[in-house]
Amino acid sequence: MPVTWLIPSILLLALIGYWAGRARALAVAGGDTRALHSLPGHHGGHVALFASAPALALLVVWLLTQPFVINGRVAELIPDSANSATGEGPSAALMMSEVRRVAAGLDLAVREGVITAGQADSPRTGADDMRAWLAGVGVALGGETGPWVLPAAQRYRALSATGHLMMTIAVIALSAAGLAGALRRVRPQFRARDVTERAVKAGLFAAASIAILTTLGIVLSLVFNTIEFLRLYPAVDFFFGLTWAPSFGGGSELGILPLLWGTLSISVIALAVATPIGLFAAVYLSEYATPAIRAFAKPLLEVLAGIPTTVYGLFALQIVGPLLVSAFGEGGVLGVTWMGSGTAAMTAGLVLGVMLIPFISSLSDDIINAVPQTLRDGSLSLGATRSETIRQVVLPAALPGIAGAILLAASRAIGETMIVVLGAGAAARLSLNPFEAMTTITAKIVSQLTGDTDFSSPEALVAFALGMTLFVLTLALNALALYIVRTYREQYE
Amino acid sequence: MYDTPLTEADVSTEDAKILARNVQVHYGTTHAIKDVSVAIGDKAVTAFIGPSGCGKSTFLRCLNRMNDTIDACRVRGTILLDGDDIYHRRVDPVQLRARVGMVFQKPNPFPKSVYDNVAYGPRIHGLANSRADLDRIVEKSLRRAALWEEVKDRLSAPGTGLSGGQQQRLCIARAVATEPEVLLMDEPCSALDPIATAQIEDLIYELRDRFSVVIVTHSMQQAARISQKTAFFHLGHLVEFGETGQIFTNPQDPRTESYITGRIG
Structure with missing residues (x-):
């Protein structure tokens, strides 16, 4: 029985167990549920649990271990000469995948009726027959299949079938036993x-x-690859190098500083845009807007957060970039020539700032609303105006939370990719002019891993080191945000 | 000490500090205050008593237009402060509230230092010309609120770190720092223990010399101890208003009698 049928069978047993358990609980109580410690439904749930959980656990363990056992048994049939101890022939892993491919081809041939199961498993079958059958079902074999491949594939098939049958029996039996x-x-x-x-x-x-565990897995995968990278490339050159010039032919210069500079410049521009606008929007929404306006404007503002960042990137590329060039570029309105092309740190920073507005405004709005009304009443009753109340009482009380919101937005800005790829250009340079093209850590991670990549060269592995740096950076920002919020939060009753 | 309430001469409508005539308050569709007229004397303590939800706090908040901050609330009728209508279009509620201070049910010190809490009003209204002047106002206000001795060494400590009773006295100091003419108190002792309550009551008794104090209270003993005049509210009506001694010993209305003897409320 295939696994796709095995799982529904177990669930069916569990369902039967539920009703059986329920009915039995009612029966032993003589129809009076007050005589039971637990409700009939709990008894049903208990039986269903024992019918399903151990069986499913066994299924998972079996599916995970069976391939190892079978590989071990089949590997005995692969001759030593094929093993690449000499470094010439294909490796054992490749051999094993060849065997599995043949086995799968035989399965397919049997299923499509080209051959019978007996033919497939017969020891008298020759390599040529096999080749013909497999070609018949569209599985092409490499030229150099040794004579041992067919017996190995046949044993693989036999072991798989036996294992599967045993697994089905064991799982169903365990389920039934658990139920009983x-x-x-x-x-x-x-x-x-x-x-x-x-x-x-x-x-x-x-x-x-x-x-x-997923977070842990991500961190571990970053750590190991980063260590691998630092073994191939000196750490000092990576962390303090002033040039970013990867070339897959070798002789790359992989200094992180230009990328870090780009990331920080763009983030600072973005936060300089988003913080005041977001904060003022939050103050308006929470302190001045009537309930009707608030009910309309707040969701609308939050829609900004739902726009895919690629769309923001297009906006940067198509609208904001040319607009900035017409102001700051050659022949522009302002008569300055600061800006060469539309893709620049300023372009990406402005658009990224717009993207961050809803983050800051929405979080700050919640925080400002959490400031107790009694504080506002206290200030108003002393003859303070509304804006005095906001400036001198509400905002100071909400400040730790707002600082936290800004730091969270900052870690978003540092991790943003698409807007930067489309808006900021690709040149990694250390420049003080924000109207020049820059690039960020995230954008370079993408470009280092796009296309055919060999994961053993420092040019590809550097992506993991960049990712690790980014991870540490945003983790530190988030930790700082949490620390500020927790330490300076006023404890209101 | 105050078991025998003082009986003072009747405050006639002419020398009343606050004169309310036919005040009606609606909260949306609820008619919260029904045709209330009352005269509140200067340099005296007036207590508002009544069961929960009778409208006494709502009426109190009409006196410094704090109800303006609630959108659904509408006030009709006239309320005169020193003969001027406080609901007149030309009256700025901000200026009015500088003249009519308020202390709330729960202590609500700002998340600032003790000093900045008290200096808040004087700074906003520009009452101090210099830092020394401000220091003087803060000290005077804290002394009036009987808090100076306890906090003089920690003026820069946060106001929220004080005990509940101290916080409430800080709020009173904050309110008197702007030199209001009237001080409204909305159940100022309901969140405090008996010792802190006694301190606040002593304080109110002394504040009477300088301010006209209006206090909402659930405790009839408190009203009897500290007030000269008492108003009894019931279901949005002002049932009875008169000398505190007379209200508690010889109520005219059967509802007042039922309430003070504990049969309704």
Whole structure:
């Protein structure tokens, strides 16, 4: 039975177990649920749990271990000469994938009726027959398949089939046994509710751990590749190099400073745009807007956050860049020649700032709303005007939260890619002129890994080191934001 | 000490500090205050008593136009402060509130230092010409609120770090620092323990010399101890208004009698 059928079967058993457990609980209680420690539903849940959870766990473990066992057994048939101890022939892993391909081809041939199962498994089948059959179902083999491939593939097929059958039997049996065992435990005093409560807790815990484990996995993959990169390329040149000039032919200069400079310039421009506008918008929304305007304007402002960043990038490239050139470029309105082309740090920074407005305004709005009304009343009752109240009481009280919001926006700005790729250009340079093209860490990670990449050259591995730097940078900003918010937060009742 | 309330001469409508005539307040569709007329004397303590939801706090907030900040609230009728209509179009509520200070139910010190809390009003209204002048105002206000001795060594400590009773006295100091003529107090002791309550009551008794004090309270003992005049509100009506001694010993209205003897409320 294929796995796609096995799982529904287990779930069906669980469902049967649920109703059986429920019915049995009612039966042992003589129809009076007050005689039971737990509700009939809890007993049903307990039986369903024992019918499904162990069986599913076994299924997962079996599916994970079976390939290793089979590979081990099949590898015995691969002759030593094929193993690439000499460094000439293909490696064992490639051999094994060839075997698996043949086995899969035979499966396909049997399924399509080109051959019978007996023919496929017969020891008298020759290599030429095999080649013909596989060609018939569209599986082409490499020229150099040794005579051992067919027996290996046949053994692979046989072991797979046996393993699968055993797995099906074991899983169904475990499910049934779990069901029966749990059913026998149904008694009025049995604490089925505790079992189901624990199962719920375990399920929630698992969901929480997946997020954390994924983060851990990301960090580990970054760390190992970063170490690999630093082994190939001197760390001092990476962290303090003033030139970014990768070339896949060798002789690259991979200094992070130009990229870091670009990232910081663009982020600073973006925050300089987003912070005042976002904050003023938040003050208007929370302090001045009538409920009707607020109900209309707040979702509208938050739509800005939902626009894909690529669209912002197009906006930067098509509208903002040319507009800036017509002001600051050659022959522009202002009569200065600061800007050569539309793609510049300023272009990307302005558009990125617009993107960040809703982050700052939405977070700040929530924070300003959390300032207790009694503080506003206190200030107003002393004869302060509304703006005096906001400036001198509300904003100081909300300041730690607002600082946190700005830092969160900053870490968004540092991690932003698409706007920068489209708006800021690709030149990695250390320039004090914000109207020149710059590029950022994120944009270079993309360009280093786009296309055919060999993950052993420093030019590709540098992407991981850049990613690690970015990760540390944003992590530090987020930690700082949390620290500020927690330390300076006024404890209101 | 104040068990025998002082009986003072009747405040006639002519020398009343605040004179309210036929005041009606609507909250959306709710008629919260129904035709209330009252005269509040100068340099005296007037207590508003009544069961919860009777409108006494709402009426109090009409006296410094704090109800303006609530969109759904509409006030009709006339309220005169020293003979001038405070709801006249030309009256700036900001200036009015500088003359009519307020202390709230829950202590609400700003998240600033003790000094800055008290200096807040004087700074806004430009009452001090110099730093020394401001220091003097802050000290005087804290002394009036009977808080100076406790906080004089930690004026730069945050006001929110004081105890509940100290916070409330800080709020009173903050309110008197702008030299208001009237001080409104909305259940100022309801969040405090008996010791802090006694301190605040002593304070109110002394503040009477300089201000006209209007206090909303749930405690009838408190009203009897500190006020000269008492108004009893019930379901948005002003049921009875008169000398505190007379209200508590010889109420004219059966509803007042029921309330002070504990049968309604």
